Amino acid sequence: MTPGHTDRVADHTARFAAFLEAEVAPLEAELAAQDVGTAYNPRLDEAGRMHPAVWEARREVQRRSAAAGLYNPHVGAAVGGGGFTRAEMQHVEEFVYRRSGLGLGLAALGWTEGANPAIEHCSDTARKEWLEPLMAGEITAAFANTEIHVGTDVLAMETTARRDGADWILDGTKAWITNAHFADVVQVVAVTEPGAGSRSLSMFLVDATSPGFTRGRDIPTMLDDGLTGELHLEGVRVPPENVVGEVGDGFALAMAWINWRRLCRGGMCAGWGTWLLERALDRAQHRTSGGAPIAELQAVQHMLADMDADVYAARAASLQAQVELDALPGGPYGMPLHPDAPRLTSLVKVINDEAFFRVADRAVQVHGGTGLRLGSPEEKLFRLARNLKIPAGTVEIQRNAIARGLLRRGVGR
Ligand SMILES: Cc1cc2nc3c(=O)[nH]c(=O)nc-3n(C[C@H](O)[C@H](O)[C@H](O)COP(=O)(O)OP(=O)(O)OC[C@H]3O[C@@H](n4cnc5c(N)ncnc54)[C@H](O)[C@@H]3O)c2cc1C
Incomplete structure (x- = not known):
């Protein structure tokens, strides 16, 4: 047998195939009737963002996928996910991409918008407030690491987080962020201890409705999907329970997120x-x-x-x-x-x-x-x-x- 092609992979892919037919095909037909583009070639709105009807169709697939138990096979079993290994996930992902092509079915698997290996390290409080709704497809996330002047050289980032009593205050601008326009919660990486090398960064869960948090311009790319943009943080207050992992874990957590996307x-x-x-x-x-x-x-x-x-x-x-x-x-x-x-x-x-x-x-x-x-x-x-x-x-x-x-x-x- 091919490594990783386990019984639960066979079960997942069979259920996904049935889901495509029963749940996704009707949504695709509805989308096609609206003349708003397709799931991966959407029309953009006047601000250059993905047309809201396309976004909503993707969101509906996420909610239905979560309800069908198909959205989180990659998430750890300890937090309620499928706990699939990476070898198993390769088979699941291949199946989903091959069967969906460029259709709405791709939204049935949590990716940038969903739960990921970094957020699994959140506190029990944040788990209830953010991770569980993410896994249920009720809200979406973004990962904000990159800045206008800092991409590859992550440790040179300028976004800061300073303590204010028990809370943290975040300031900075993030750029090139997938799902910047729509995310309900953003995994922001910021400097907490300048000069401490790979321990200088921490990761925070930022509520997108927080005062001081604003969505910036769309950054049009050759993907032309209206999903990439800037985020501004001006004195954004973040409670201590929204620190992911420990203070100083930000680089390792960012790498966990990035390595997941690589794999x-x-x-x-x-x-x-x-x-x-x-x-x-x-x-x-x-x-x-x-x-x-x-x-x-x-x-x-x-x-x-x-x-x-x-x-x-x-x-x-x-x-x-x-x-x-x-x-x-x-x-x-x-x-x-x-x-x-x-x-x-x-x-x-x-x-x-x-x-x-x-x-x-x-x-x-x-x-x-x-x-x-x-x-x-x-x-x-x-x-x-x-x-x-x-x-x-x-x-x-x-x-x-x-x-x-x-x-x-x-x-x-
Ligand atoms: C469509 C899109 C979506 C994205 N989504 C996100 C997101 O959701 N969240 C997020 O945080 N970021 C996101 N990014 C940012 C992305 O991760 C960065 O663009 C990427 O890491 C490269 O950084 P850079 O663009 O600043 O390139 P630079 O770092 O400026 O690199 C420019 C060139 O120099 C080379 N280079 C730089 N440093 C080195 C080195 N040390 N050794 C060898 N070569 C080097 C690079 O390989 C490259 O060829 C996204 C980008 C795009 C285009």
Whole structure:
């Protein structure tokens, strides 16, 4: 059996397939009737943000998915999630991405908007107030680490948190934040002890209705989804129970969140890659040139074969790395993180980011001009593939981590 393909994975994916048909398809039909774009090619409102009807359709899928017990397989069992391993999650994610394509079904799995390995470290009070509603799909979250002048160099961030009695007062501006426009609670990383290196940061749960918290401009990106923006914190008061983990844990918690997104690349790229390959095969068998299907041309066959090779290799490598991460003391997001984890995690990210970029490029090429049509799945996923090489740590930063791992202990097993 393929590692990680357990009975509960089979159960989850079967239930997800039924959910797509019974719960998601009618919502997609309703959305299509409204002329507001689609789930992943939404119209934007006058402020450049995702059209509210598209956002609401995604939210409804999240609520229904949570009610059906499908939204939180990745969340730890200790806080009420499915407690799936990363190897199991790769199979679940591949299935969800392949079956959903660019449809509303993708919202059925908690990602940036939902619960994550960092927020699991919140206090009991915050668990009731924030984590449980997040897991129920009642509210959404954002993760605010990056700033206008600080991306890769996280420890140089300028947002501060200072004590005021038992509370904390946060000041600063965060930028490039996914779900900035809609999040109900924001996981803000801020400096609590300047100069203390990897202990200088802490993570806070900030209620988006707090005085002093404002949503800034949309930052339009090539994703064109109206979801990325700025957040301003001016004297925002945060109670002590909204500190995640311990004061000084912010860097480790931020890395837990970021590493989770890195590892999700395995199932995402295998799922979307397979979907693109299926679409390319179909196109090649039906599009003719010189009186015969282009699938009979060796030039096109080689593109299909190269897509298959990239998807197959990236899937296998990701699964291997995630099996190894699951077996490490503390697992993939341990605090402290096992020293072998960064190399394995970065291998997953760089292998998938680069393989999926080639896959998406070839998918466009097989489709010819049709692949360039604005809003086509090939065009959208090509833009998305280009994007993937930057957020959650650039591909250069992944190479830094891989090299550090190699220099520390060689090539491992
Ligand atoms: C669509 C989108 C969504 C995002 N969502 C979020 C979010 O939800 N929350 C959040 O906090 N952030 C988010 N980000 C920010 C994202 O994480 C950063 O853009 C990313 O970490 C890179 O930082 P930067 O853009 O400042 O690039 P820079 O750090 O300026 O890097 C520029 C170039 O220099 C290279 N470089 C920099 N430092 C090094 C180094 N030490 N070694 C080698 N090369 C180096 C980089 O690899 C890159 O090629 C998002 C970004 C985008 C585009």
